[in-house]
Amino acid sequence: MKTLIKNVSVYHNHRFEPLELLLENGKISRMGDCQGEACDEVIDGEGKRVAPGFFDIHTHGAVGVDVNGADAEGFEKICRFFASQGTTSWLCSVLTDTEEHTMHAIRMYKEWKKLKHRGAELVGIHLEGPFLCPAYKGAMPEHLLKKPDMKLLKAYQEEAEGEVRYITVSPEVEGIVDFIPYIKSLGIQVAIGHSGAGYETARKAIRNGALGATHTGNAMKLLHQHFPAIWGAVLEDDDVYCEIICDGRHLHPGTVRFIIKIKGLNRVVAVTDSIMAAGLPDGSYKLGVNDVVVVDGDAKLASDGTRAGSTLTTGMALKNLLKFTGRSLAELIPMLTENPARLIGVYDRVGSIEPGKDADLVFLDEDCQVVRTLVKGKVCYTKDR
Template identity: 55%
Template sequence: MEDLLIENGEVLVDGRFEKVNILVKNGKITSLARIDSDCKTCNVLNASDKKIVPGFIDIHTHGGYGVDVNNATTADLLKLSRFFAAQGTTGWLASIVTDTYEQTTWCIGQIRQAMEEANDGAQILGIHLEGPFLSSDYKGSMQGALLRKADSSLFDNYQKAAKGLIKYITVSPEVDGAPEFIKEVSGRGVIVSIGHSGADYDTARHCIRNGAASATHTFNAMSLLHHHSPGICGAVLEMDVFCEAICDGIHLHPGIIRLLLKTKGIDKVIAVTDSIMAAGMPDGLYNLGASSVKVTGGDAKLISDGTRAGSTLTTSVALRNLVDYTGRNLEEVIMLLTANPASLLRIDSHKGSVMVGKDADFVLLDEFLRIDTTVVGGRVVFENKTLIN
């Protein structure tokens, strides 16, 4: 791997932009300083007039660019990684919607193989299972007949097929056996998120005390806050967990995003896309796992009953939306796409910020916060010559 020198850019370091050069060796950041740019062994990337921020980490996405994770081959997943890199994503979890046992294990095998192959796009960081231990009353776009009570044996089979690559799972607190399941798998290092749920306040709190660390697409597919019955919303807003948020202006009103940030604090909200295969594509007919979806005006809904089914959001658009919706500066909102997901996934020792010793995962932004260049592990994987994203 050739060394890389990124010079003349404004780099986000410790929460503020500084005019420093970045030296990368063997995929790691080795220097942040006004070093001599005459590096004989380096590829040189001129970042004049660009802001350099950590690469985006999307912990909840079901696809994009015509690729549905549940039905994606290894080649499809690598194609998807290249698309994500063009949106500034440098790492992502492949999110599997609830499906049959056979399809889920096939999908796990494809993801595992993709993670083992050379990848010239965003890095696949692991697997997110969205179900099948979910409430039928808040199933969203899931197939109700495929939902199940919490089952450690089934999860163990999936994890064995994945060779330990399932990093994140969404569980409804009220399904049979959920509190015990959450305690067990979180104790093994799997990160549990609660969602697709109408759980009461006490049940949700019990699951959080048992190890649940996040809430899946907060406010969406869950019972809402009531002053006499706080429910799952009240529990996740009050307690020390991360809250996913889909910042597309469709799933959440901008005022709710501002309220969520004010309630939880800037370091406890994670921007996710929850994107489906229609992201980056025109309106039309698509799939989300076993379900058929129609996208109109960028809004994805099940053909069967009109239920909203994921999004067409990309991380690059999410960033610009966050700045627009909140009025906060880039230095603040970037955390929702970088440091916060890295912290939840417990990979913040090597990802999520620009620091010496960390992975060389960067995004170069132009003055309009569009993606100019994406670097993953010290390799340039995307350069936007037209700046149309």
Template identity: 40%
Template sequence: MTVRVNGRVVTPTGVVRQGCVEWDGDRITAVAEYPSVRDGHWILPGFVDMHTHGGGGHTFTTGDADEARAAAGFHLSHGTTTLLASLVSAPFALMRSATEAFAPLVEEGVLAGVHFEGPYLSAARCGAQNPEYLRDPSTDELSELIELGRGAVRMVTLAPERDGALEAIKLLTAQRVVAAVGHTDATYEQTRAAVAAGASVGTHLFNGMRPVHHREPGPVVALLDAPTVICELVADGVHLHDGMLTFVTATAGPDRAALITDAMAAAGMSDGEYELGGQAVTVADGVARLARDGAIAGSTLTMDAALRHAVNAGIPIADAARMVATTPARAIGLGDRVGALQVGLRADLVVLDDDLSVVRVLRGGSWVE
């Protein structure tokens, strides 16, 4: 049975001022413009969060399936219809058990995949990653995780300057796993070598990276300059100044800039004491920081809040819609299934009011309670 929702539809090519989206079952069957439609709600594609560690008091980082299901449900209520469960640096035993626990959730569709942010990261740029677990990339570990996950492992963030990183990137891309550059002290040249080897994502650009210098551009410039790389941005006003957010969006374009939450369990919760990767985190005024040294420890962001922040910073809503859905879907290899209001894709959409607050969420053709 065909169902329809009317409003101001944001398509991959821009805004249809008055129109509708129709679906039958779990697939979009039509996106049309109807001048007679006067419903004022915005209709955007379901958000795609390619980097989140938890939310609603629940975490992905312990590898617990019930926690993961609850965290995904929290973000779904904020319009995120597709997400990767991001882990932090951990012993291999936890990486293995988390892969085993999350693989059924990927098969079920609760998760779109697993993202290992670490442990193959720079000690000098570890940020809120636990330095105790950092080590050089291991192709043996990665091969085992990929085989164990049966398609669940979708992205791995690593530092290209570590021994064995280029071999790991080549292995990942050969297995259709996204290789991302992050938490890195790499030079411009080392980062370019990683991109040449197949790295295609910059993990939360600027954060956990050697800063830009006019005599040593470092990883940020190398990633921005690479046409094949999609750059993650945390649009919360804490990780990035709004001027940098709009600069990167203008430089890379909305087709190469993806908004992420980098959220931890404290997203949607009150200020207080939390935990991330075995480390104590204090949340004050909605900002999460490590108790030991004050390093930013993820965020309390949701994707609808990231969209609002980007629009308020001056990014046009059609561009921002690509950055919260279309671009991240393409970055993680799901652009042919989700991320846009387009005929044949999964019927995922978010209805927003004039303030860009969530009114309703549709996932797979069913309204979310």
């Protein structure tokens, strides 16, 4: 199956260029002048901009499906909704839960892989916990938090057949910093967060291999001029990627600009941290074992009003980034594409538009609205005219 995409401006080398794309067997095979090729399908982009598909590495669900309780069809439902938002790759974030329910979520992920797909690709699992600090638990159920248990983590990874790709840990939890090299040896990238760790403890976690910071500035001890703490450590380090939730609630727009200015455009990852309420009206929902109430799009625990994830989508995150920063689309796209792919270690196949990579593409109109999404060369979403 060969598909020609013409009359588009393609995001390549961090800028938009008038290029044609030839797709073959789910991959990008050529870029440039491709109209001499015999093709099975031609897509006229009508002057739209084409960017790499978005990659959401931190999300707990959408459209009525909670990752912790999802079945295979539920995961597929999320995938199809995400494609309508420009997301072509994502990690399912399993909130701290019982061993039984965590194993169930992993098994349902494997069952999803057996389905015929028509949406975003679920490329692995993110474990948000359970090795987290109770004082900064956020929406994590405190009674399910644990001290480091590498036997349990290895069991999760074995059940996932090596596809737990990302984990959030708190550096101050006794022993976890010393286990980071082992965690990475299992093929799991490490982020630090849900933490009140001191600066030196956080720095040691980074030296031992932690490369991400989970929803930076949220559920995290903040910067003080005398005690930089974990936030100071992740902002200072040139290698750490900082997740940010750009819904206008988790971070003030000025804080978003501040983080980007300090970290640079190549070390910030826009995430949604969305829950099952994303794409749905206000109401009562679940986040793992928690009851959540959403009012005016703001998700909070029913028990104490603690903010509990978001109702954000990647498409809205991009629009908010444009509004909050005043930067160009070309500058901001890596936060939703290249940066998460590099952090998770899959940039060899997704995250940019290059020959040989998966044909995961999002078409944006003049208002940066998603109008078409392709996953592995297949059209998974087209906006109604």
